[in-house]
Amino acid sequence: METIARILKLLGHPDRLRILALLQHEELTVSELVSVLKLSQPRVTQYIKSLEDAGVVDRLREGSWVFSRLCVNGGISMAIVMGVLEKLPVDDPVMAADRDRLNQVRAVRANQANQFFADVANNLGRLSHEFLPQAKVEAAILAQLDTRQFSLMVDLGTGSGRMLALLSDWVKNGIGIDLSPDMLRVARYTLSDERFAHLSVQQSDLARTPLGDGVADLVTLHQVLHHLDRPSDALSEASRLLAPNGTLLVVDFAEHDREDFRDQFSHRRLGFSPEEMSDLLSAHRFVDVRYETIAGADDTYPDLLIWRATRAPKRTLETIT
Structure with missing residues (x-):
């Protein structure tokens, strides 16, 4: 009381x-x-x-x-x-004035985000549009999840927040994790629309988030692992965050030989073979590993792989342990 x-x-x-x-x-x-x-x-x-x-x-x-x-x-x-x-009351004059001024704040924030994003858009945009058939990739991601609804999505390495926006209708709540304050401002701009009110972002090392064990039933890693020195650390964190039977979605390049990606796009890894990724996922207590290949723009561009895996249920974990 x-x-x-x-x-x-x-x-x-x-x-x-x-x-x-x-x-x-x-x-x-x-x-x-x-x-x-x-x-x-x-x-x-x-x-x-x-x-x-x-x-x-x-x-x-x-x-x-x-x-x-x-x-x-x-x-x-x-x-x-x-x-x-x-x-x-939605027509309360004080509340209405507050909403108008909030829109002005959003406009200022959008200008700041656009200014920052313009500095990186040349590389990121070229990578997204020349090397990746983005519409096909996003359609394949949605098909992987079918019509299932999730209680909490955690997007590790959220970047611009695009994955949160894409899957917003599939999740009750969503949290994007990124270490870069600049990218988080871009993500906030991406998610500033009213329909994304159930989504949020916060700053953290994606391999050591402040979130609790087993809090999520969907974790996504979209074009993240190839930037990391230790991709296994991110998969370990994803495994920790997911409840048993939770879903992991990983989107990344297939193994390729484009050495120029290291200099142009700061890639640490030149993609992952299906065998390597399957071994990594199995080592971090994921089962039912499946993947789909999305072809690159032509033979000179790397393919993209979309992996879906399930966090091992409790009875499987007991066997593994």
Whole structure:
């Protein structure tokens, strides 16, 4: 009862309600909230702190940036908050003005993301469009998942956030992990649309994420492993994150001899053979390993392989152990 009374008291303050309503749309920094709410930074910081203490807002640090977001697992407190937010009138003039200013913040963020992405788009864009039949790749990814729905997707090495956006209709919640603050800003731009409100990104080494054991039922590694010194570390983390019978999806180049990829695109590995990947997956407790080949643009460009594997069920793990 004390918890309920405390949450109701917090929700009785209009400015705290405004903050929660904004965070329902996306993660925001204090400075962004200040711009939208037109309140002083100390006051916004105070309100955020009270919401954190109540267990309804999380703090997410990325380098020198700190984002606030609604708690994913807040129990009864979050149930009350979401119930109240659903009842807020969409035509409330204060809320409408906040949404207008939020769109202005998004526009500024989009310009910053575009400026950064322009610096890398020449290489990344050429790699995506010349070497990869992107539409075929994405269609094959969706076909691999069929019509199954997932509770939590974790996209390791999320980059621009494209995989999260592509699979957004297949997942209840999604988290993208990337170490680069610049790429995370691009991902936030990619996912800034209202229909992606159930998706988020955070900064972390993809081989050592802060997420708990067995929290996900879908983990994706899209064009990531060839950049890593130790691909097995990423697969080990994927195995840890997945619940038994969870699904792993790996998209990467087939083994090739394009040495120029090392210099042009910072590739550590020149793709993976089906045998090598199968051995890696088996070593990290994956079973039912299957793959599909997507041909490169022509004979001079490497093929792409899409692997799907299942985290071994408990009875299999006991045998392995």
